[in-house]
Amino acid sequence: MEYAMLALQYLALFFVFVIGVGVAAVIVMYFLDRQQTGDAIRRNYPVIGRFRGIFTELGEFFRQYFFAMDREEMPFNRAQRNWVYRAAEKKSNTVAFGSTRNLNIPGTPIFMNAVFPPLDDQYASTEPMEIGPYCREPYMAKSIFNISGMSYGALSKPAVRALSRGAKMAGIWMNTGEGGLAPYHEEGGCEVVYQIGTAKFGVRDHAGNLSDDKLREIAAKPNIKMFEIKLSQGAKPGKGGILPAAKIDEEVAAIRGVPMGLDAISPNRHREVDDFDGLLDLICHIREVTGKPVGFKTCIGSAEPWFEFFRKIKERGEECAPDFIAVDGGEGGTGAAPMPLIDLVGLPLRDALIRMVDLRDLAGLHDRIRIIAAGKLVSPADVAWAICMGADFVVSGRGFMFALGCIQALKCNKNTCPTGITTHIPSLQKGLVVEEKDKRVAAYAKAVISEVETIAHSVGVAEPRQMRRRHVRVVKDDGSSVQMNEIHPSVHLGLEGMARARGFKQFEDALRRMDVKDAAE
Structure with missing residues (x-):
């Protein structure tokens, strides 16, 4: 019983010491913040103003894990990172229910599937x-x-x-x-x-x-x-x-x-x-x-x-x-x-x-x-x-x-x-x-x-x-999509066709400065 009481006394003294050190630290920070001239927030709100810097530093990490949606972050969002992580770990990247990707955002590419694609035994493979x-x-x-x-x-x-x-x-x-x-x-x-x-x-x-x-x-x-x-x-x-x-x-x-x-x-x-x-x-x-x-x-x-x-x-x-x-x-x-x-x-x-x-x-x-x-x-x-x-x-x-x-x-x-x-x-x-x-x-x-x-x-x-380019469409500002080859035609249209499609006359003149013959000729 005596040992227990002694232990409690030491524990109480320890807590008093910790609290004392904490109070002393706060007092020191208070006077330091009041005296410094570089940060107006800390000078006007001693000690408490320090939390602004801490929260600013931690904000990007809290957003990454708790607040941002899967496809909101920059430079890479959670969906992009998680795809790479799962691929690197050889885990399945199949998903259920439906895509979380917003297909109405301007600039979003949409690939155009073929009506009659090659059979599985004709699978596409990369050539050197x-x-x-x-x-x-x-x-x-x-x-x-x-x-x-x-x-x-x-x-x-x-x-x-x-x-x-x-x-x-x-x-x-x-x-x-x-x-x-x-x-x-x-x-x-x-x-x-x-x-x-x-x-x-x-x-x-x-x-x-x-x-x-x-x-x-x-x-x-x-x-x-x-x-x-x-x-x-x-x-x-x-x-x-x-x-x-x-x-x-x-x-x-x-x-x-x-x-x-x-x-x-x-x-x-x-x-x-x-x-x-x-x-x-x-x-x-x-x-x-x-x-x-x-x-x-x-x-x-x-x-x-x-x-x-x-x-x-x-x-x-x-x-x-x-x-x-x-x-x-x-x-x-x-x-x-x-x-x-x-x-x-x-x-x-x-x-x-x-x-x-x-x-x-x-x-x-x-x-x-x-x-x-x-x-x-x-x-x-x-x-x-x-x-x-x-x-x-x-x-x-x-x-x-x-x-x-x-x-x-x-x-x-x-x-x-x-x-x-x-x-x-x-x-x-x-x-x-x-x-x-x-x-x-x-x-x-x-x-x-x-x-x-x-x-x-x-x-x-x-x-x-x-x-x-004809195999991919891109979403426009109004939510509809257009084939990329309609926005950026290939050289096979010829210079005049490309100039018309691009919508500016200088295109053909600039190309002729390069001494390029019209691909349509």
Whole structure:
């Protein structure tokens, strides 16, 4: 009994101590808030005003789990994320009762099923496609859906390892991003696209210029299949890559050739490329040095400047053309970008992709230049839509991040990613088990490809790339829908027909500046 009473006394003293410390802390915060001059709310409402900042910080997470509807969130809603999670876990993505998708929202694509689709034993399957016919080593790409550029440094070591291993399992390529080639890109043995950013990380000399010797060294690796020159990206067009100093450790610094303790900021463009002639010269030079296909990635603000680009190709000959063009939409993602650029600059992919495809086709380069679509494409519907618009391949970054377990915490730029994907803090990286996540990466890729083939089968074609604009409708402002080929006709209408359909007279004149003959003649 005495021991019990003594224990109760100690417990009471403990609670008195805790309460005393709490009261003292509140008093200290009260006087600190009253004295500070930076926050008017805290100065006028000491202590209580601090909850505003806490609730603001937590608001996005409460909305994600409790308040937002399945299809309300940005940049990706719960329905999109859950589809990827279930696909990555090899769970059934069948649903019951009815779709929760609102089919009256303007811009919603609706695929047109065939009256008499092929039988099940005539199932559509993806055929390999050659890239770079004029190269010493052309690339026969097997998959329509691949991993977009995400640098080691922006991503953690276990994330890159899991992506590499998963890409090998799924038979897809992986883009290095502009941060250079890390050993972890090669670990899985997948096919790799080496991205050359404006800072030339991994292939530059001590002065920061492009090094032919390093290009040859990289190209000699059998898993390196293509080189992609990064002109710009959708999340920050006009701005170079940004890797915060907090995410640069000794290994990242060594691979990139940058000092520790400073943000790694790439130039906003390639210094040696002042015009389209310079771009074509750089493409031809890298292709000659490496023997591999070379293309570029860009976010476009208008189709107008690109008429001159294709005219230059026609002057030089198609052997001087890029082997591929990766079109990134203004809605593309990144690890860190200024808000004005991520929100306000660059055409959305739905506008940009069609313009680049049409210019390529009108220049007579449909079979010469492959088009790769990028920018918020994570589901089979996204991929199928891009192919209908004329893309030959689709790449995704954030889709594969979801496959790794990303919860859209929006902490990519702070080195505090709770899932270990975009952090270099070892204790957080432990949550990402490579031997499990690689299987999720492969399962997600295979699920997307399989369901794109299902859509192709439904619309009545034998291979996904046979889908055309006539196979998809888009919802208009009044809730009705129209076939995409009526809004964006193919080149087979001829220039005058396209000009009439597009509704502006300058279209034909602009095309003739490119010296393109009318396809109807």
